[in-house]
Amino acid sequence: MVKLLKVHGSENQFFILDQTILDNKLSDSELKNLAINFCKNILNGADGLLVIDTSDDCLGKMRVINADGSEAKMCGNGLRTVSRYLSEKYQLNEFHVETLESNLSVKKAPDFYPGVPAFSVEISPISFKKTDLPFSYKDLNEMINEEIPEFVPGERFSAIAVPNPHLISFVSNIQHDILNHLGQKLNSANNYFPEGVNISFAKILDKNKLFVQTFERGVGFTNACGTGMSATSLVFALLYPDQFDSNKDITVYNPGGMVKTNIELNPIKELSKIHLIGNATFTHNIEVSEEALHQNQLDDLRIEETGEEKDYQAFVKSINR
């Protein structure tokens, strides 16, 4: 039998599959089909499948498969849960995790609340270049606080890759219908973002205090998007210096709860440092035969709750959003 986990970071929910405990690793197409099946049909679904594998240089490797089966370069909320999994598996609290574009430093952070373990993860690399998003809009090589009427008349947008693609707009009110319409439009074929884009609308609540709602590529609305909140925090620090205290973390509220980000600006903006700090909650232990995984047969799972969700919900009650 194979053990999997259902986990979340700020209620951005995932299944974790550790390929290194299998007799025969799943192929890319098996992983894609399994991600679609798990995320649609098991335990009220999830936003993606996080696949752990061996790494030559790091304690482990993380791959990210969205609910629609598309693969992403990075997942901030997911990396916190993968870091906890590896930390407990190897009894280490500080190490690196290999992701598609870089080896990221991660470390255990103080619990966010009794029973709510937390991790701090590096979000990197950072690029604003159109070739790295990718995007194409008129003759822009970078899109930073630009008015783009074709997206939403009267709003300004910034595009940043961390390294998955993000489009960010600071708005006075987050209107879900507008965000949904833009999300569908920019993730459809032949448009401004050929590989799609995660879109975040952000409200500035106070100095170093944001609320972020993201429409995720390959998923749709999620309770939180770690790379989205991280990218938004960097753009916030760049665009609103009078509202950003560089000596303190930024508190980022989201529909699933709250995380912290730490931004270290650099005169060369791509060399700025982003750390995402937040919960890594394991909600369910799942057991299934390896054969069933290869066959994508998920109708005979042994599932038990870990009991951690009640602690996370107590944490959510304790934060005044």
Ligand SMILES: N[C@H](CCC[C@H](N)C(=O)O)C(=O)O
């Ligand atoms: N949907 C994203 C991947 C998951 C990112 C998000 N869940 C996070 O926590 O960063 C993309 O296609 O780039």
